[in-house]
Amino acid sequence: MARVVIDPVTRIEGHLRIEAEVEGHQVKDAWSSGTMFRGIELILRGRDPREAWIWAQRICGVCTTVHALASVRSVEDALGIEIPENARLVRNIIAATQNVQDHIIHFYHLHALDWVDVTAAVKADPAKTSQLAQSISEWPLSSTTYFKGIQDRIKTLVSSGQLSLFSSGDWGHPAYQLPPEANLMAVAHYIEALDLQREFVRIQAVLGGKNPHPQTYLVGGMASTIDANEPGATVNPERIDLMRQLVKNARAFVQQVYLPDVLAIAGFYRDWFNHGEGLGNFMAYGDYSSAGVKDASNFFIPRGIILGRDLSKVHPVDVSNVTEYVTHSWYEYSGGDQVGKHPAQGETKPKYSGPKPPYEYLKTDEKYSWLKSPRYDNKPMEVGPLARVLVAYASGRPQVKQSVDAVLQKLNLPPTALFSTMGRIAARALEADIMIGQLEGWIDQLHHNMASGNVRIHNGEKWNPDTWPKSCQGFGFHEAPRGSLGHWIEIENKKIVNYQAVVPSTWNAGPRDPQGQRGAYEAALQGTPISDPERPLEILRTVHSFDPCLACAVHVVNANGQRYGARPSPYSGIAFAPSMG
Numbered sequence: 001m002a003r004v005v006i007d008p009v010t011r012i013e014g015h016l017r018i019e020a021e022v023e024g025h026q027v028k029d030a031w032s033s034g035t036m037f038r039g040i041e042l043i044l045r046g047r048d049p050r051e052a053w054i055w056a057q058r059i060c061g062v063c064t065t066v067h068a069l070a071s072v073r074s075v076e077d078a079l080g081i082e083i084p085e086n087a088r089l090v091r092n093i094i095a096a097t098q099n100v101q102d103h104i105i106h107f108y109h110l111h112a113l114d115w116v117d118v119t120a121a122v123k124a125d126p127a128k129t130s131q132l133a134q135s136i137s138e139w140p141l142s143s144t145t146y147f148k149g150i151q152d153r154i155k156t157l158v159s160s161g162q163l164s165l166f167s168s169g170d171w172g173h174p175a176y177q178l179p180p181e182a183n184l185m186a187v188a189h190y191i192e193a194l195d196l197q198r199e200f201v202r203i204q205a206v207l208g209g210k211n212p213h214p215q216t217y218l219v220g221g222m223a224s225t226i227d228a229n230e231p232g233a234t235v236n237p238e239r240i241d242l243m244r245q246l247v248k249n250a251r252a253f254v255q256q257v258y259l260p261d262v263l264a265i266a267g268f269y270r271d272w273f274n275h276g277e278g279l280g281n282f283m284a285y286g287d288y289s290s291a292g293v294k295d296a297s298n299f300f301i302p303r304g305i306i307l308g309r310d311l312s313k314v315h316p317v318d319v320s321n322v323t324e325y326v327t328h329s330w331y332e333y334s335g336g337d338q339v340g341k342h343p344a345q346g347e348t349k350p351k352y353s354g355p356k357p358p359y360e361y362l363k364t365d366e367k368y369s370w371l372k373s374p375r376y377d378n379k380p381m382e383v384g385p386l387a388r389v390l391v392a393y394a395s396g397r398p399q400v401k402q403s404v405d406a407v408l409q410k411l412n413l414p415p416t417a418l419f420s421t422m423g424r425i426a427a428r429a430l431e432a433d434i435m436i437g438q439l440e441g442w443i444d445q446l447h448h449n450m451a452s453g454n455v456r457i458h459n460g461e462k463w464n465p466d467t468w469p470k471s472c473q474g475f476g477f478h479e480a481p482r483g484s485l486g487h488w489i490e491i492e493n494k495k496i497v498n499y500q501a502v503v504p505s506t507w508n509a510g511p512r513d514p515q516g517q518r519g520a521y522e523a524a525l526q527g528t529p530i531s532d533p534e535r536p537l538e539i540l541r542t543v544h545s546f547d548p549c550l551a552c553a554v555h556v557v558n559a560n561g562q563r564y565g566a567r568p569s570p571y572s573g574i575a576f577a578p579s580m581g
């Protein structure tokens with residue numbers, strides 16, 4: 001039995017370490033560890049709840065904005081504030097834009113190179129690449145000359161010996177199975193996606209002033225202005241046109257490039273519908289309301305739980321069943337480390353007890369992560385695009401059923417194939433397509449409201465803290481790109497006394513609980529085939545399929561700037577770890 005360590009895992013946000021026991025070319029067991037402490041929840045204590053979102057939004061620079069939304073919602077829940085329709089629409093548009101942009105970046109820039117061998121693209125025949133591209137899509141950038149131009153750029157990179165952003169990949173690894181032409185096509189789309197995502201996210205600059213981290217949130221609504229006759233308004237006819245155009249371009253890209261690429265890659269890697277299954281429990285808080293966040297029945301993304309891979313039943317979600325354990329996490333709880341605490345009573349008391357660097361392995365039978373272990377009704381849950389798509393599918397949502405069935409039919413696979421590494425990738429692409437279709441509708445509604453003079457966007461009734469109860473608690477949620485996000489706030493004497501965020505990547509990347517139940521990454525890695533233990537590319541495939549964000553998951557480097565656990569990597573992929581968190 002060999003222990004394989006990947007630290008840091010790259011092409012993610014934040015600091016993740018995976019230890020895996022490999023025997024007979026298969027992962028027997030795995031441990032997921034967040035290796036950096038952060039402490040935004042502590043920074044929030046004692047502050048005015050109306051400014052919590054500004055701080056909370058900085059939990060992450062990748063799923064930018066999602067923590068602002070969950071935060072304002074937690075305060076609105078605590079104070080009983082209803083927001084105007086326009087605020088709901090603007091929030092939906094910002095969030096859906098984030099979701100789609102995040103999914104595109106994830107597939108092309110963070111994940112594709114686990115499947116696409118950039119260096120093999122130099123062997124492709126540009127004419128055959130053109131044929132391949134035209135056989136799967138109408139996308140216009142598909143001529144022989146176009147692909148030849150891309151190939152010449154890659155050849156220049158490869159022959160210079162400096163692969164730039166493609167350096168230190170596992171090029172030539174036996175697990176790469178695409179023909180050279182598919183590699184060339186995918187590299188071309190990797191480059192196109194860089195431009196596309198940058199353009200598309202201008203919607204956030206329109207509605208939020210900037211990206212990342214839009215600045216127009218307010219407890220009670222938004223600070224964006226709507227005025228059909230005002231060139232300086234956030235929303236005016238010109239801005240509506242711009243947003244529509246940006247959505248149209250992105251929609252074409254998602255439908256003619258992203259989805260066909262996912263289908264093509266899935267077709268070459270059918271095996272990966274059999275690997276990376278994981279827990280079989282899935283949860284979605286649901287989101288994107290058409291009538292307020294209190295009643296989940298109006299959510300565009302439905303709420304629900306699927307247990308034990310049973311798609312015949314969708315269980316309700318009651319957030320009072322959420323707890324977090326620290327049995328295997330570098331924290332201590334008053335009352336002992338074996339008990340679970342509901343986030344409303346949650347504590348953030350860091351206590352590192354792992355090995356002093358440099359070290360070889362973590363003490364995985366003790367505490368081994370800065371992430372806590374969230375559980376629902378004491379069960380581990382997978383969250384994210386796959387969970388959302390499965391909940392919607394099992395709930396019988398027609399559009400989702402139709403899209404999922406079409407993909408399964410094309411690939412000749414049963415629904416159970418979705419419980420896999422490739423299932424996560426397919427679900428994310430389907431979700432991007434579904435979300436972008438919905439975006440147009442929300443922009444239309446905003447346009448309609450503007451045209452009919454309905455411009456109210458903020459409810460200021462409870463703005464004055466003198467109107468607040470002496471103490472209150474609230475829960476704010478969002479379906480962030482990586483899954484169900486919850487913020488719990490406790491307000492006393494107009495100040496925050498406790499704040500807890502339980503985020504998607506904590507659900508997925510968290511360690512074992514006191515019962516020894518694995519987190520979602522840990523469970524998904526069991527049984528992963530490993531062709532070369534020195535280069536465990538296959539582990540990255542499954543871990544990356546969750547789109548890890550450890551910055552979110554462990555919500556400020558400690559005061560000494562000390563990093564626990566990080567050491568020179570015995571194995572890492574491509575260095576792309578923007579430390580914006």
Ligand code: NFE
Nearest residue numbers: 060063480482505549552
């Ligand atoms: Ni930093 Fe995030 C998302 C949140 S974490 S990326 O999506 O919340 O998983």
Ligand code: MG
Nearest residue numbers: 500501502555
């Ligand atoms: Mg937390």
